[in-house]
Amino acid sequence: MPPVTVFGTANFANAARVMACLEKVGVEYDVVQVDYMAKEHKGAEHLARNPFGQIPAFQDGDIMLFESRAIAKYVLRKYSKSADIDLLREGNPEEAAMVDMWTEVEAHTYFPAMAPIFYECVVYPAMHGTPTNQKVVEESLEKLRKVLDVYEAHLSRSKYLYLAGDFFSFADLNHFPFTFHVMTTPHASLFDSYPHVKAWWERVMARPSLKKICPDMVIRA
Amino acid sequence: MPPVTVFGTANFANAARVMACLEKVGVEYDVVQVDYMAKEHKGAEHLARNPFGQIPAFQDGDIMLFESRAIAKYVLRKYSKSADIDLLREGNPEEAAMVDMWTEVEAHTYFPAMAPIFYECVVYPAMHGTPTNQKVVEESLEKLRKVLDVYEAHLSRSKYLYLAGDFFSFADLNHFPFTFHVMTTPHASLFDSYPHVKAWWERVMARPSLKKICPDMVIRA
DSSP states (O other): OSEEESEEETSSSHHHHHHHHHHHOOOOOEEEOOOOOTTTGGHHHHHHTTTOSSSSSEEETTEEESSSHHHHHHHHHHHHHHHHOOOTTTTTTHHHHHHHHHHHIIIIIHHHHHHHHIIIIIIIIHOOOOOOHHHHHHHHHHHHHHHHHHHHHHHHHHSSBBTTTOOOOOHHHHHHHHHHHHHSSGGGGGGGGOHHHHHEEEEEEEHHHHHHHHHHHHHOO | SSSSEEEEEEHHHHHHHHHHHHHTTTTOEEEEEOTTTGGGGSSSHHHHHOOTOOEEEEEETTEESSHHHHHHHHHHHHHHHHHHSSOTTTTHHHHHHHHHHHHHHIIIIIIIHHOOOOOIIHHHHHHHOOOOOOHHHHHHHHHHHHHHHHHHHHHHHHHSSSSSSSOOHHHHHHHHHHHHHHTTTTTTGGGGGGGGHHHHHHHHTTOOOHHHHHHOOOOOO
């Protein structure tokens, strides 16, 4: 019996965030499907796991968690020592601040610009058969360009290999799920205009723990 | 000379979040006004502190930070030991997970329901002289009721004094700035329908470090 369970499959970006951490620390996990189209996420069984009815939820023995970023940090804190990795850098306030800062930028600025592109180009057509709303996509691309301008300047000026420094961290990992999905849309070429961002993304995607879950993340109609 | 500087005054909710942590750990701080109406937050001087042009930014010696939640955690990690408090509980993965979970709920679910009520009832009338859009307020109140249903069930069932357990934590502190502001609107009475939430809020507001900055948080036309 695997020690932990993720409720929600890897094609949900926030479940993939959790799985990326589990792969990173090398913890085996069970995946329980929550059927979104059948609205299982709003059913009593899933609401008992996550009262907001969102995917994923996560179980480790007696503990049941929701909110993917909180689950991810729990996994890293609890299981990183044995894996001899430190993606959070909580022992060093300055490094941890850089990790937190770019993690927050992802949540409040990068993700809101990225997500509509992914939903309009991939999710809505695949799940509901609705055509892409090009106006929404264009507005998001405009926002995303301004965000990527800042990322390009940061990576270029700092000469960092990764967002928080010369170490792969939770900040980079948090950018993985939605960037992966936007890279499957016709707008992936946007990154060509940002050479430092593109090189960073290629470094992120070269990591075996992330590569491993990519095939399961692909959205199919 | 105070050891650290907050760029942005306490009437900005996200600056107040940082100041609440500084008061909690008892670190002296200097406050530099960033004139929002004069668009100083989008000027070169502030963009050098925060490339996204948001308030606050924060300086501690050579380190310059932005994103209020990241700054707040930096302050708590760096200065909590001497103050003998532990709002993050990072030494205990289970407790830290509860703190993170309710911190994330605040950021992604509670805040988005609360903020438009505050902006429409307080900020826009005071800053731009525009009347409150009641439709936006009603929609947000509807969202907020559903969120508070979950909070009420959580606090009632767990019998916790605070969101993450029987200890005041970063999760509670993160709810402070926007709840404080919504409590200054005509919709404060909404909390009367949620007795456990209301009792929790009264416990939060009884804390001296939070009380101290409240007078500076009030928005004036």
